[in-house]
Amino acid sequence: MTHSQLPDELPTGLQDALERHDLTSAQRWLDEQPPHLVADELARMDTVDAVVAFRLLSKDKAITVFEELEPVDQQGILMGLRDSAFGEVVSGLEPDDRVRMLREAPAKVVQRVLAGLGPRERGVTAALLGYPEGSVGRYMTPETVPLNQQLTVEQALQRVRARGEGAETVYTLPVVDSGRRLTGVVELKELVLSPPERTVADLVVTQAPRAQATDPAESAARLMRETNVLDLPVVDSEDRLVGLLTIDDAVEVIEAADTEDVARQSGSSPWTGHYMAASVWQLARYRIVWLLLLLLAATLTVGVTQFFEGTLEQVTQLAMFIPLLIGTGGNAGAQAATSAVRALAVGEVRTSDLFAVIWRECRVGLVLGVLLALLGLVLGVFFVGADIAVVVGLTLIVICSWAATVGGTMPLLAKRLGIDPAVVSAPMVTTLVDATGLIIYFLMAHLVLNLH
Structure with missing residues (x-):
């Protein structure tokens, strides 16, 4: 589900009713609220209260609510159910929703789920x-x-009526030959609006997009977005139909991928589950690893400062502009890295575009640097005089060009090496640019001020 579409304030009462052991009021609340709000409220609770509330739901609503939950919350509720209720839930799920829940489930959960299913x-x-x-x-x-x-x-519509109830979707109907090889698709709308005597061959779209079952799910989901289709046929290596990727699952795939990228770009490990249900220690655990790595990387900046300690002793005024310069360079690099990661994710940029991206980002950084240098010259003259103002201005030009180039190309290089581009995005780029930016600054000072 998309939590960003939830209202700012949810109707309260469920948690209070459970704390008072007032199951009648709790059930009334559950009956009155739509499934997506119930799912969000359950995700905020601890497992025991969530299981109690879930068992108060009617069978049909319980399945709908369960499908709205994240897999980690689903697993917690399942483990708290008795065998009869457990079996009703897992057998009521669509196969793809069931697999979604089991993807990262412990082995004992997987075994219990499979044991609770019929042979088919x-x-x-x-x-x-x-x-x-x-x-x-x-x-x-x-x-x-x-x-x-x-x-x-007419025959096709009869088949849809006969078998459609057992299918997850009938909006897009795959068309196959006698060997079940996919030849195209036909939309239900076309069948409904066409004369009964026409054949499916007259309506089939043979150039419809498709994906192989082993293709990355994110690539298939983004293909659906680019081609504006509701369902994407999935085939095996011999082009035989094996299933459909539906739009709701495609949205979840893209949302999960974007959530992971955002987490990595902010220097945090991706995680699943509701933010309000996570403990302080859980949130800290997902963030501490990256902070430690970035802290170690930041020692480069300390080392550079120590190396040029003599330069600072000669012209102490140079120290005034260190935060300004490394902050500007880090921000310029982070902007370029974020743009590159996004362009890679949506297919606007390929790894083969590396040199084109280098040339583009270098020029973008140059333009930004010149504009910022004009302001830097004014500030420098006002605070410290013309000589150091020139150093600051020239450094801004070089740092912005360098930072934009590094930020734009590092994600592409990571992609070529099989590394998630988001991993080397904003935080890592910022740390690298901080250290190299100081080197640029002090070398520029030596050149302009003729220091020794």
Whole structure:
């Protein structure tokens, strides 16, 4: 679910009712609220209270609410249910939703879930879990209504009515040949609006986008966004239909990928679960590793300052502008890195564009540096005089050009090396630019002021 679309203030009362052991009031609250608000409230609670509240839901609403929860919250609730209720929940889930829950579940949860399924559901779930982690096969629904292109529109609609109830979606209907190889798709709207005697072959779109089951799920989801389709056919290596990636699952894939990128760009480890349900120690644990690494990397700046200690002793006024320069360089590098990570994620930039990006970002940084240098000259003349003002102005030009170039190219280099581009984005770029920016500053001071 998209928590950003929740209202600023949720109706209160559920937690209070549970604390008073007033199950009647709690059930009334649960009945009155829509599933997505109930799911958000359950995610905020500890596991015991969440299980108690979940068991008060009606069977149909319980399934809907469960599907809205994040996998970590689903697993916590499942482990608190009795076998009968446990079986009702896991068997009521769509296969792709069931696999979503099990992707990072402990082995004992996976075993209990599979044991609670019938032979058919167990086989479908095991088949989806057999695809590589992060592949579109893990996210697709295998429950589709394939059509043969020789069918008439009337026959096709009869097939949809007969098998549509067991399918997750019927808006996009894959068209296959006798060997179940995908030949195209037809939209339900086209069938409904076409004369009964026309054939599916007359309506099929043969150039529709598709993905292989082993393709990265994020790539498939972004393909859906680029091509504006509601469902994406998924095929195996021999082009046989194996399922559909639906728009709701594609949105979740993109949201998860963007959330991970934001976390890494801010210097934190990505994590799942509700922010309000996490303890202080959990939040600290996800952040401390990166802070320690960045702290160690920042010792480069200290080392550079010590190396040029003699320069600072000769012209102490240079120290006044160190925070301004390294802050500006770090910000320029972070801006370029964020733009590059975003462009890579949406497919606007490829690793083959490395040299084009270097040339572009170098010029962008030069323009920014010149504009900022004009302000730097004014400030420098006002505070310390013309000589140091020139040093500051020239340094701003070089630092901004260098920072933008580094920030724009490091994510592409990381991508080429198989590293997540977000990992080497803003925090790492900022730390690197801080250290190198000081070197540029002191070398510029030696050059302009003729220091020894």
